[in-house]
Amino acid sequence: MNWAWRFRLAGFPVAIDASFFILAVLLGFQLRDLRLILLWVVVLFVSILAHELGHAIVGRSYGLQPQIRLYSMGGLTSWSSGRGLTPRQSILVSLSGPAAGLALGGLVYGFSVLEPIELTPMGSFVVFLLLQVNIVWSILNLLPIVPLDGGNVMRSLLFMFRGQRDERLPAMVSMVVAAAVFVLALSVGRTFGAMMAAWLAFSNYQTFKGETYGARFPGMGR
Ligand SMILES: [Zn+2]
Numbered sequence: 001m002n003w004a005w006r007f008r009l010a011g012f013p014v015a016i017d018a019s020f021f022i023l024a025v026l027l028g029f030q031l032r033d034l035r036l037i038l039l040w041v042v043v044l045f046v047s048i049l050a051h052e053l054g055h056a057i058v059g060r061s062y063g064l065q066p067q068i069r070l071y072s073m074g075g076l077t078s079w080s081s082g083r084g085l086t087p088r089q090s091i092l093v094s095l096s097g098p099a100a101g102l103a104l105g106g107l108v109y110g111f112s113v114l115e116p117i118e119l120t121p122m123g124s125f126v127v128f129l130l131l132q133v134n135i136v137w138s139i140l141n142l143l144p145i146v147p148l149d150g151g152n153v154m155r156s157l158l159f160m161f162r163g164q165r166d167e168r169l170p171a172m173v174s175m176v177v178a179a180a181v182f183v184l185a186l187s188v189g190r191t192f193g194a195m196m197a198a199w200l201a202f203s204n205y206q207t208f209k210g211e212t213y214g215a216r217f218p219g220m221g222r
């Protein structure tokens with residue numbers, strides 16, 4: 001069993017795996033300054049927790065018992081009860097994560113514009129990171145690519161309109177969008193983004209070929 005830091009937040013059980021901190025440090029390593037890397041880890045921690053809290057709060061309002069985990073792939077909100085959500089509820093749960101991120105980013109932006117205080121270089125750096133992570137990442141997360149939040153919204157919408165839970169069409173839409181993002185990311189020199197897009201396109205290709213969604217993304221999709 002991996003080491004995890006466990007606590008409760010707003011009534012939700014939260015587990016932070018050691019692998020989350022390893023991922024955060026690796027992503028921030030290019031900053032090359034211990035203090036900046038620490039600030040980056042804190043910003044990432046707060047931002048991902050806010051995103052997951054968004055999912056969890058709306059999930060709880062639908063009678064679920066969500067639990068939050070931060071690990072090497074980012075954040076995950078899941079629930080153990082087998083209670084199913086309607087497609088509409090599922091869409092609102094999916095949207096609530098990016099909505100929480102945009103709200104947090106919007107607050108930071110609002111304060112930085114309305115209360116223009118003299119920030120130290122460190123302070124400006126934290127504001128920049130908070131905006132970057134909460135606004136840019138929230139928007140990227142809304143892309144219609146499974147298992148991103150936007151992908152789950154697209155998947156639920158397709159289930160709703162087609163009246164059947166066929167995984168192949170959502171997988172195909174995801175593949176096309178991920179391929180477009182791959183080309184776009186490469187053309188602007190975003191190698192990491194291109195790699196992520198390639199991985200998402202490949203995962204969806206496997207789903208399209210017939211492997212089930214549950215097997216591809218165990219417990220994932222939030
Ligand atoms: Zn999410």
